[in-house]
Amino acid sequence: MTVVTTSENFWEISVPDNTARGGRRHAGLRADARRSIERIVTAAESLISSRGPEVTLEEVAREAGVAPATLYRHFPSRMHLFEDMYRGKTAAFAERATDLASNLSPLDALVQWLREFIDLCIESDSFLSSLLGQGLRETDPEENLRWGYSKIVMAAEGLLVEAQRTKALRPSINASELIVLVSGVARAIELASPSSRIAPSGAMRDRFLMIILEGILEPSEAVSLAHPPHPS
Template sequence: MAESVAAPTRRRRPRADAQRSVEQILRAAELLVARDGPSVALEEIAREAGVGPATLYRHFPSRMHLFERVYRDRTARVAEHALALTGVEEPTEALLQWLREFVALGIEARGVLSTLMSQGLRETDPTANAEWGHALVVKAAGRLLERAQAAGSVRRDINAEDLVTLVSGVIVALESRANVDAAHHHASAERTLRVIIDGLIKR
């Protein structure tokens, strides 16, 4: 009986260790790509994470696998923040704040993944990734949009799908100009979002 109880404990420990390693790698990758860009050496990410290169490659066979996971996780966090904003901000401002976060993340993710593809890497499953991300942000946007519409501040003839499609176009346009001065780029994003929100305001 003692052996049958101990065996599952031995099997669970590697899974917990593996999950901890993955979390450390993802935190390190997010930190270093923000500092050094997507060309940061994977060995440096492994050192920052406190794991060996073999551990990193076991979980993430390529740089694309790693950064796809980084941006999937960040997309999930941005989507979760929409729920938090429903309780603490004026509805229209909450929507604008969340759209700022979505646009900033979208521009960064497109820039990083475009750089990786220019290095000869390919997305692991672009259709599945796009569908998953789109569904997540549409649901998040819907929470904030519906709240603003219920408050009577935003027109009702637009839905979350429309809004995400519109803002995704902004991301594509701004990402193509991401090499301009950072302050100018931020101002351009803010101005564009203000125009979109102004168009949504119920008159």
């Protein structure tokens, strides 16, 4: 089990730690089966990005170059496929925090990760909406949200603590609070510009994020998003 508890017990979450793509459903598969799954997921991501979440499994199978029976063996429904995609994206993004921390200063790593987190929230909205709309009939959307939240908060906490340790950020904010605030930026972008859901406005994202950062930076610190940092 994975337990995430903030310093002020703002939220406490306990969820199964099946973090690999597909969780237990794809455990112990042969190499060729894993390759088929990767092709299916890649095809689904491409189709959904261009056409939305209404694509059928038959269309995904055709795009992936696999037989429909192969796809259904791994993903009994569209919701199982969407769940796999959501968990894969979330786990990969949580690991992104480690990459940034290894190549940037603590504050720059946190800022860049938050910028990418906002983009991920907007990109994943169609997957989450489909999962939530399906209810509890085929997958458990609430458990998926708890799982995703725990992964993201743990990644954010590592970056946040390091930035606070260097006295760049005020110690009064915790990772749960920061994620809730920054998640609101994605929602604000969607409300302000519905057409930006696929390609969010970088200027709008950075402006809203800067407003949040100005409230949690120590007075002696300053950060600019005009030229975003990138790891070498």
